[in-house]
Amino acid sequence: MSHNKVVLASLQRACLIKELNAFISIAQPQDLSPSRSTDRLNGFTVAIKDNFCTTDFKTTCASQMLADYNPGYDASIVEKLRKEGAILFGKTNLDEFAMGSGTVDSLHGPTKNIWGSPLHYTIGGKERKSKPSWRIAGGSSGGSAVAVASGTCRIGIGSDTGGSTRNPASYCGVVGFKPTYSSVSRHGLIPLVNSMDVPGIITRTVDDAVLTYNVISGHDPKDSTTVEVSPVKLDDKFNLNKIKVGIPREYHCEGLSQEVLEVWKSIARILQEAGAKVSQMSMPHTSSSIACYSVLNQCEVASNMARYDGLRYGHRSSQCKSTHDLYASSRSEGLGLVVRGRILAGNFFLLQRNYSKYFEKAMKVRRLICEDFKRAWDEFDILLTPTTLSGAPELRQFAGLDNREQCVMNDYCTQPANMSGCPAISIPVALNKNELPLSLQLMSKNYDEETLLSVARIIE
Ligand code: GLN
Numbered sequence: 001m002s003h004n005k006v007v008l009a010s011l012q013r014a015c016l017i018k019e020l021n022a023f024i025s026i027a028q029p030q031d032l033s034p035s036r037s038t039d040r041l042n043g044f045t046v047a048i049k050d051n052f053c054t055t056d057f058k059t060t061c062a063s064q065m066l067a068d069y070n071p072g073y074d075a076s077i078v079e080k081l082r083k084e085g086a087i088l089f090g091k092t093n094l095d096e097f098a099m100g101s102g103t104v105d106s107l108h109g110p111t112k113n114i115w116g117s118p119l120h121y122t123i124g125g126k127e128r129k130s131k132p133s134w135r136i137a138g139g140s141s142g143g144s145a146v147a148v149a150s151g152t153c154r155i156g157i158g159s160d161t162g163g164s165t166r167n168p169a170s171y172c173g174v175v176g177f178k179p180t181y182s183s184v185s186r187h188g189l190i191p192l193v194n195s196m197d198v199p200g201i202i203t204r205t206v207d208d209a210v211l212t213y214n215v216i217s218g219h220d221p222k223d224s225t226t227v228e229v230s231p232v233k234l235d236d237k238f239n240l241n242k243i244k245v246g247i248p249r250e251y252h253c254e255g256l257s258q259e260v261l262e263v264w265k266s267i268a269r270i271l272q273e274a275g276a277k278v279s280q281m282s283m284p285h286t287s288s289s290i291a292c293y294s295v296l297n298q299c300e301v302a303s304n305m306a307r308y309d310g311l312r313y314g315h316r317s318s319q320c321k322s323t324h325d326l327y328a329s330s331r332s333e334g335l336g337l338v339v340r341g342r343i344l345a346g347n348f349f350l351l352q353r354n355y356s357k358y359f360e361k362a363m364k365v366r367r368l369i370c371e372d373f374k375r376a377w378d379e380f381d382i383l384l385t386p387t388t389l390s391g392a393p394e395l396r397q398f399a400g401l402d403n404r405e406q407c408v409m410n411d412y413c414t415q416p417a418n419m420s421g422c423p424a425i426s427i428p429v430a431l432n433k434n435e436l437p438l439s440l441q442l443m444s445k446n447y448d449e450e451t452l453l454s455v456a457r458i459i460e
Pocket of ligand 1: 100101164
């Protein structure tokens with residue numbers, strides 16, 4: 001398809017799915033420059049989560065605080081995508097500052113899932129088997145996942161701190177890939193938890209995820225934590241004969257639905273029949289991961305959000321009689337409840353009298369979780385787990401929960417990979433009786449993207 005036809009098709013699709021509220025901004029056709037046929041991403045439309053800085057769109061983080069923020073530069077991965085001919089189609093919705101698991105807590109309103117929705121049956125041309133209802137897209141990169149699942153864009157870029165790329169990918173029936181921490185630059189990604197944030201890739205196929213990873217990965221002088229990595233090459237002759245797959249018992253957690261349990265078992269069986277050696281194993285500190293993450297997250301949030309003082313960036317209140325007033329009213333007007341709650345909790349954990357009780361203890365627990373992974377990699381190449389505990393919950397029901405409950409339900413399986421930094425991918429594997437996608441997660445040793453993606457390609 002020619003460049004113009006691709007753009008037109010994406011624009012038409014974006015109009016059809018407007019009700020899903022996936023995009024915060026969309027490029028004007030005349031601003032989309034054509035690429036060369038030799039470019040690796042020639043003709044690929046890309047949807048970028050609105051917490052990556054871009055020159056030609058505002059970067060709002062779905063927050064009043066940055067509602068008019070124009071950073072004036074491109075995040076390093078955006079630069080790399082452009083250089084390879086990708087068409088930057090638009091910026092997508094998220095939970096405010098990527099704090100959430102549903103894309104329900106945004107200045108721009110919630111993003112809705114295409115699956116199970118009235119639109120699924122009208123534009124998807126599907127025969128209606130079950131009653132349509134609005135479901136969450138998952139989060140916090142819900143907008144990018146819907147952009148890909150609806151066929152509007154070929155690539156979605158998300159961020160992943162505790163599962164925010166894999167979770168919406170799972171609910172939206174697409175591939176969601178979190179590379180190894182430090183293999184992809186965070187320069188220009190507005191931080192949530194600096195020690196865990198990784199740009200994530202959302203696509204319809206593993207091959208597209210590989211292509212995108214090869215473009216955006218590698219050392220970036222603007223992010224000192226990044227390293228050089230070799231490009232992933234998938235071998236069509238790859239087989240599972242030498243692959244050892246671990247099934248961690250602790251991921252069989254409270255709240256795991258029967259339907260996900262069934263697909264988990266059946267994919268394990270399929271891998272075994274295809275030649276892999278599949279066995280149960282233990283990751284004993286898994287259940288501590290959520291509490292530990294929550295402390296570390298809130299501490300880093302408290303410190304990262306200090307920059308929004310009404311002076312240097314973003315919203316400035318007009319209600320101020322003193323400097324203290326200026327800080328206080330700009331922050332209370334500009335930041336939502338979830339963000340303010342996390343700042344308060346984080347500052348409490350960081351008080352001198354609490355520091356060792358919470359922050360230091362959480363760091364120690366994080367080390368224990370990392371050691372679980374280290375031991376696992378001595379014996380296994382791949383860990384196979386659920387991504388989310390069920391198909392996408394109904395929007396009404398989910399939005400009624402508080403943010404902490406939402407994250408506890410949703411991040412259990414995804415979050416440990418961010419603690420250890422290992423690569424992880426969510427792959428859709430089945431549809432449930434309500435015709436909602438169910439997905440599983442694969443994890444591998446840090447920097448072993450090649451094994452991870454090779455096995456993922458066999459499952460998809
Ligand atoms: N749900 C988690 C949180 O709210 C993870 C978010 C993310 O990965 N960006 O912190």
